[in-house]
């Protein structure tokens with residue numbers, strides 16, 4: 242960065258080769274120490290820290306300096322005295338002997354120290370986010386996010402994508418979450434929706450002849466907050482025409498490789514692993530498998546086909562499965578094992594059977610006495626069990642067994658604190674998932690192309706779609722699909738979804754009409770930027786990499802949003818609040 246009127250150099254540039262030079266640095270007072278009448282100040286800017294020594298007899302203002310005062314200081318670079326060198330600091334061999342000090346602005350007493358190690362509750366951090374972002378690890382997150390987005394744009398540009406903006410005041414889009422609404426003043430009683438994604442607009446851009454589209458897009462979903470969701474989030478959204486799945490997946494690999502290279506300095510191997518949805522569910526019990534560790538789930542149903550053990554035979558007779566995995570060497574105290582059974586119940590399982598392999602390869606288990614020797618031996622063999630291993634087995638309906646075992650697998654096996662990256666694609670998602678009222682909902686969104694249209698109509702349960710997900714270390718980084726470009730297929734999908742033609746026309750007529758003007762085959766994807774950056778930065782939650790996030794309850798402690806508005810403003814919008822919800826007129 243070039244010099245400005247407030248500085249000639251950045252702190253990081255103040256190194257031994259400048260000894261004897263006069264420089265001006267500008268930044269914040271990170272620390273201030275008084276030693277025998279001399280004031281030592283660490284000045285921090287966006288690049289680092291440098292030590293400045295001020296003599297108050299020459300610069301009386303030095304006494305005024307407090308933490309986080311914003312200053313510009315001029316002085317001569319000199320070598321630090323013997324014994325005071327700090328080898329951990331880029332500028333640790335030198336200091337600036339100040340000849341001039343300008344306090345650019347003072348700082349109030351801080352709500353917390355500007356240091357990484359200080360524990361502060363998140364609400365306070367968010368209320369003073371501008372101070373929180375001064376902390377080195379948070380400042381590094383801001384830098385990383387910017388570099389990740391720049392890397393994404395670089396790839397998109399290289400591959401000939403156009404960045405096209407789409408509106409954020411729109412009608413409802415069908416990603417399946419609740420819309421955030423914005424009342425219209427010019428047409429009282431009507432509302433805009435904020436986009437859950439640019440989905441329909443990007444598809445219409447394909448109709449419009451834009452062959453490669455991307456956008457760093459803000460998306461809004463009014464969901465109940467889970468640990469790693471935000472009401473407002475950012476996606477790298479992309480779409481291409483005359484494209485199919487392979488082109489999308491290749492493009493995604495380029496993006497992921499470039500961003501990982503940028504933030505981690507490592508080269509990921511291509512092609513990424515691919516698992517079908519069925520394989521992922523069978524082996525890992527989830528559609529976002531973490532493949533950094535084994536503990537794969539194994540089907541044991543055939544082992545127990547003839548079993549006398551009622552809990553297993555009844556489940557199998559009812560069309561369920563018996564499945565399990567080898568959790569390896571674990572602590573197997575009775576209370577821990579009881580805890581695991583309890584956890585499985587919490588996750589929705591009917592129960593959980595644990596077995597501990599004894600030194601003589603027999604199994605210690607509350608159900609051992611109900612199982613035959615052959616059955617026990619087959620379990621040991623199937624699960625490749627060694628003495629000391631803990632085996633966990635669930636008998637349940639397939640989906641429940643998968644999700645419970647999948648969750649336990651992650652809780653028992655997920656590697657903590659190691660930096661391996663395991664990206665993969667999950668492909669061949671089902672087109673639909675069952676709804677509670679016996680109907681069908683789209684697994685992805687209703688514009689996703691089924692692989693076999695006729696089968697989709699006659700046997701929705703087993704229909705596979707051209708939808709795919711990108712998964713990194715067990716987290717879903719994003720989804721996409723090949724889209725329907727034939728209005729008749731689109732109508733059939735609505736039919737399975739129970740959306741009457743009139744309703745489709747009312748909700749998406751504007752979009753469906755577009756499909757009738759020569760729509761090219763097209764496909765696309767959206768990567769969640771927040772999650773991607775948080776994983777690469779080893780941050781446990783996405784709020785750490787969002788400059789100004791909301792809390793778990795959708796609030797912004799910095800600004801006080803969401804807030805009540807004046808009645809006069811509501812009146813202009815034609816809105817009257819229910820009694821008890823109104824604000825005073827302000």
Ligand code: ASP
Nearest residue numbers: 438440720721765766767
């Ligand atoms: N619009 C989709 C989403 O946000 C992604 C896509 O299909 O491209 O999940």
